[in-house]
Amino acid sequence: MTEPKKYPTPVTNPETAPFWEAAKQGKFLIKRCTACGEPHYFPRSICPFCFSDKTVWEESSGEGTIYTFSLMRKSATGPYAIGYVTLKEGPSLQTNFVDCDMEKLKIGQKVKVVFKPTDGAPLPFFTPVS
Template sequence: MAETKERKLPAPATSPETQAYWDAAAKGKLLVKKCTSCGQAHHYPRALCPFCFSDKTEWVESSGKGTIYSFSVMRRAPVPYAMAYVTLAEGPRMVTNIVDCDFDKLKCEQPVKLVFKPTDGGPPLPMFTPA
């Protein structure tokens, strides 16, 4: 059965380094950083590439498609929720929530698509739902 209650989500902390990420989220777009030195994409966005430590990174818009790599359903919370690692089509994995679905039907390698959920006074958070 699909969960109908919504969790109240606090606004994420922003910084000058991540402001473009949150500005894009407010427009319904998910950005990842890509290193122009080694070609690797990474998430969570940061100025230095975690693979080669180059400062030559650029913002790239994600397709919003991915697959569940791993997940856990938190059923003892006041409002149950599913935490997951999602492997984006662009390559990096991100920690996120799986929403708007029956948690009992989730499985690893399941295709998912991007959705945004509002926060309490801040930019929306990127989450995923089964595709």
């Protein structure tokens, strides 16, 4: 019987604390700039588009599509899939794909966020929508 994968505990700080607290509730947050209206991820207090500090937290649907991915077949921890997901809300983010047959992943495939436990806040990953 295999042991469940152990994920590292995320490092939190005052700027990202709301993100990790929401993750504990199964919610995936992004930030939106109230100056230019652009959503962004990874959440930070300064908008990467217009450099305004007028940003607010917003709950994401946690749904998106695979923009690109790569299969890592040789790894000390076993094979895994990593790639970029474009969220329904617009931002793209790098992630690992879990709980799926990696050989069946496809660019453009619909995915959703899943949270994996750590010793602290859970980490967000993505899995294909059935």
